[in-house]
Amino acid sequence: MKFFYDFHLHSCLSPCGDDDMTPYNLVNMAKLLGYDIIALTDHNSCRNAASAVRAGEQAGLVVIPGMELCTQEEAHVVCLFPDIPAAEAFEDFVRSRSMEIPNRPEIFGRQLVMDEQDHILDEEKRLLIHATQVGVDHVLYEARRFGGTAFPAHVDKPAYSVISVLGAIPPEAGFHTAEISFTGSPEALLQTNPELSGMLLLRNSDAHYLEHMRDPGPTLELPEASAQAVIRFLDEQNL
Numbered sequence: 001m002k003f004f005y006d007f008h009l010h011s012c013l014s015p016c017g018d019d020d021m022t023p024y025n026l027v028n029m030a031k032l033l034g035y036d037i038i039a040l041t042d043h044n045s046c047r048n049a050a051s052a053v054r055a056g057e058q059a060g061l062v063v064i065p066g067m068e069l070c071t072q073e074e075a076h077v078v079c080l081f082p083d084i085p086a087a088e089a090f091e092d093f094v095r096s097r098s099m100e101i102p103n104r105p106e107i108f109g110r111q112l113v114m115d116e117q118d119h120i121l122d123e124e125k126r127l128l129i130h131a132t133q134v135g136v137d138h139v140l141y142e143a144r145r146f147g148g149t150a151f152p153a154h155v156d157k158p159a160y161s162v163i164s165v166l167g168a169i170p171p172e173a174g175f176h177t178a179e180i181s182f183t184g185s186p187e188a189l190l191q192t193n194p195e196l197s198g199m200l201l202l203r204n205s206d207a208h209y210l211e212h213m214r215d216p217g218p219t220l221e222l223p224e225a226s227a228q229a230v231i232r233f234l235d236e237q238n239l
């Protein structure tokens with residue numbers, strides 16, 4: 001079956017994510033727009049993922065717990081996990097590989113942890129947009145250790161992408177899936193970066209505001225709508 005997907009969305013936990021981008025709101029907006037499967041991928045944290053998964057269960061939408069990891073090279077890589085325990089274990093791992101720099105909400109924005117009914121549970125004190133000590137070459141390996149998978153984010157963007165910081169997708173990283181923005185041209189990208197040929201190119205919104213969530217575009221052919229099916233499919237691309 002074909003499923004509409006968006007595997008790159010930020011909630012109010014991301015400092016740059018709008019406070020209205022609560023787990024409840026973003027899940028129900030995705031449902032309204034007609035998506036079948038989404039992933040919540042806040043910067044360097046999965047702390048809102050459990051609420052989003054529960055909001056998804058209530059709304060009838062599959063939500064994959066995930067994270068947009070900032071590597072030590074300052075490249076963004078989207079990581080997806082099969083369930084909440086795996087995402088929380090990965091969160092602990094990333095914390096152990098991150099510097100504890102306090103957030104300054106007046107500069108970077110608030111980092112709200114919320115439940116699935118729009119109640120604020122906590123405010124994350126550690127700034128979530130810093131580079132971690134996980135290298136590009138190790139992200140996929142680490143995500144797989146927790147049952148997940150990973151792909152480089154917005155590779156056509158001029159900042160914070162694996163290509164913008166390294167010039168190319170290093171073969172040692174093992175990626176065979178990559179994300180291109182909705183406005184990006186795969187043809188132009190393939191000309192400058194032929195290492196992308198043969199890779200599965202996903203198009204995700206990377207929305208930080210409800211109004212930047214968009215109508216569904218491409219679909220994925222999967223046996224069922226589940227986090228496990230998505231990870232298995234993307235990981236097969238990564239073999």
Ligand SMILES: [Zn+2]
Nearest residue numbers: 068076153160
């Ligand atoms: Zn990013």
Ligand SMILES: [Zn+2]
Nearest residue numbers: 008010068206
């Ligand atoms: Zn993002």
